[in-house]
Amino acid sequence: MGISERKEREKAERKILIMRCAKELILQHGVEKVSMIEIAEKAELSKATLYLYFPGKEALFEEICNEAAVRFLEYFRKRLDAEKSSIKAIQIFWLCYLELFGESEDMIIIFKMKNYISPGFPFLQQELKKQPSADSFVALLLMIKTMLEKGIEEGFFDPSIDMGETAGIIISLFSYIVENAARLPKETRQSLSIIGEMRSVFEIILRGIAREGIDRSVLKLPGIGEINQR
Amino acid sequence: MGISERKEREKAERKILIMRCAKELILQHGVEKVSMIEIAEKAELSKATLYLYFPGKEALFEEICNEAAVRFLEYFRKRLDAEKSSIKAIQIFWLCYLELFGESEDMIIIFKMKNYISPGFPFLQQELKKQPSADSFVALLLMIKTMLEKGIEEGFFDPSIDMGETAGIIISLFSYIVENAARLPKETRQSLSIIGEMRSVFEIILRGIAREGIDRSVLKLPGIGEINQR
Amino acid sequence: MGISERKEREKAERKILIMRCAKELILQHGVEKVSMIEIAEKAELSKATLYLYFPGKEALFEEICNEAAVRFLEYFRKRLDAEKSSIKAIQIFWLCYLELFGESEDMIIIFKMKNYISPGFPFLQQELKKQPSADSFVALLLMIKTMLEKGIEEGFFDPSIDMGETAGIIISLFSYIVENAARLPKETRQSLSIIGEMRSVFEIILRGIAREGIDRSVLKLPGIGEINQR
Amino acid sequence: MGISERKEREKAERKILIMRCAKELILQHGVEKVSMIEIAEKAELSKATLYLYFPGKEALFEEICNEAAVRFLEYFRKRLDAEKSSIKAIQIFWLCYLELFGESEDMIIIFKMKNYISPGFPFLQQELKKQPSADSFVALLLMIKTMLEKGIEEGFFDPSIDMGETAGIIISLFSYIVENAARLPKETRQSLSIIGEMRSVFEIILRGIAREGIDRSVLKLPGIGEINQR
DNA sequence: AATGAATGAGATTTCATTCAT
């Protein structure tokens, strides 16, 4: 029992090692340009060994992506409190995003991979069904949608707007900005301007879906200063 | 005289044929996956012949992209009237977009190619300078920015918003949706839902950048019905 | 009659034009790297036209080579006087070589082409018979051999030496130096050092084949100064 | 332990196999005309496999060349004795040359490759610096130069002659003859006449650079007969 | 007579994947 457990643990560790190396390379060079040999070399394994842990390149990438998405969702859920208002939830969502974007770079991985694996998502959901790996994307989408719909109930957002669609827009924009930001060196990426830009976009969207007459100052997202205070 | 003219015309037609075949393949499989041999086969030419018309793959793709962008800009400028209000101009912009999106698929090409040639644009403009081929993207960005700034002057939009950034957001979103939409079969793509979705996005943005208190009905974009009436 | 003559003349002129262009390119880039299209462009003709005048690349090159060799032989024969001593003849040979090397670059063409067409010559004369184009090389070889043998008769050279072989050595060395020199820009090529080097080589050979006891000062070749005085 | 050693040996053998096949093809068709696919076919490997052993065509060729040059230099150094006179050293040099020319064909490879990699060498040494692969050629040149200069000190050779230049001449001639000889079938190549010819050339040069009055019989090189007796 | 257009054959190189050990 002890032995088989250890073996299993070791196997899991190897898998994580491979995924971590792949992630680093993806962050450096972009998804398309990462090759199996590079990953193998970085992990100090042989190419053939990768195939013991993953049936192929595609599967490896999908798993990387899923894992990051699941982590984000958990991270967010942990910080979320059912009683909080939708606006508050959105602000927390934003903070989680910022943190994982800057620190673990998980957001970059998520969106880079999303664009590679399910480039049509969230707009082409019918195609999605063929790729079970996209489950976590769907979960993300639903979470945002739920928040936004709660915002309608609470009177912040315009009830005539389709929040499934809006959730898609938000994911798209974040995805797009992330894809761009990922090309910058890490220091630049964490600079105020990039994060400021993402905030602008998000705020414009929030204002765009708000009910007429809502006080816009409520829709403001926390800035960098407020993040550190948190 | 007549002969040389005809030859020239034929040569131009061949060039167009190649570009058309390349465009179709790009629309079908995405830019990255299109190879010179595929284009050659589709055009019923030999690989070598392509190189008579274009110095290389890169150049072929750039020309496809530029041509589409120039066409869109001209198409739009022809319909634009200097005296019209910024809101009207934006509506016309939207109509032009819709038409070229649905009919000639030029918008799809533009944005697909943009993502291939200048993936960072519009957010990483410093990288842009290395690629002179991106001139037409810049022109597009500037045109949108100008419209939005005119909207500030006319009192529609919030003067505290950076319209260069907003123009970038709009391009990004259009680019993103287009990239997605392009994966659908043509019929689906022209369906109400996709176009409706694009309209929603654009309208949300417009509302998001509008001054507080502006009558939102002014910011509405023409729907499918109105297009055909036009 | 007048017309057909003119036509023939024009045809010959075209041929010469093509050959001249090819020669210039060979001088610039080396034989292997010259392509038919380059020659055609330089001659402001189409590739296809070249094939009207020459059955193929090979034949074009052979003719260029032959023509240069014939010219050199004629040039030399005109300056040669049957009564002159063999040493004097060799010195004139050397002067002719220098002049055509520096001015018309014919020597460069001859040897570059020789190495391309009949790389084995002068050592592999049995293979040569398959290439009738090498006639002029043979003529050159024989001329040198004749001079050297006359030198034996006149008591300058060692009668135990095979002068056919020696003639081959001389051609080889000249060929080799020319091949090297041709890679230099024209100005450098005509500099004292290259010509000086060729002279050294030739003098060493002459001393090497001289009879023992011969006054070596007789074997000196004219230097640059003497050339211009001539 | 034994296993990894065997694997390493096998890998080295494969590398040697590839190089041997490449060498044979070079000997048969000349450097320019040998392609990676031909080498692969001859070695009964796939094209891709070659790239496991060599980063590219260039590198493969350079390694072939270097290896042959290094072997020759070692072969010669082993037979050389510091106390021996320069004339003796030259005779040993000649014997080494003959042996490696006839048996392993290394000399052919060296000079064929030299003409491909550093065609200007030894006359265009300024171009050489760009090609670090030419180190072994330089070493060869220096070795000959040193021998010749020792010959001046010992009173055999004319002190007014530039021995750097002369070393260049010798390399050129050997290179030239080798290039020619390599086109012959192996049996012919090893025949008396070719080797006799090379000997003649070398002897002529030695006589040409000898001091006046030196007994020419000292400058004789061992003939075929003497080689086998050795 | 001249040529624009086309092409077949071939070159180098890359990479995901397989398999014997």
Added chain:
DNA sequence: GATGAATGAAATCTCATTCAT
């Protein structure tokens, strides 16, 4: 379980030569 070695398939690009007009 791990891997070194091998490879098939594909990509981009070049060039001498041919042929219809």
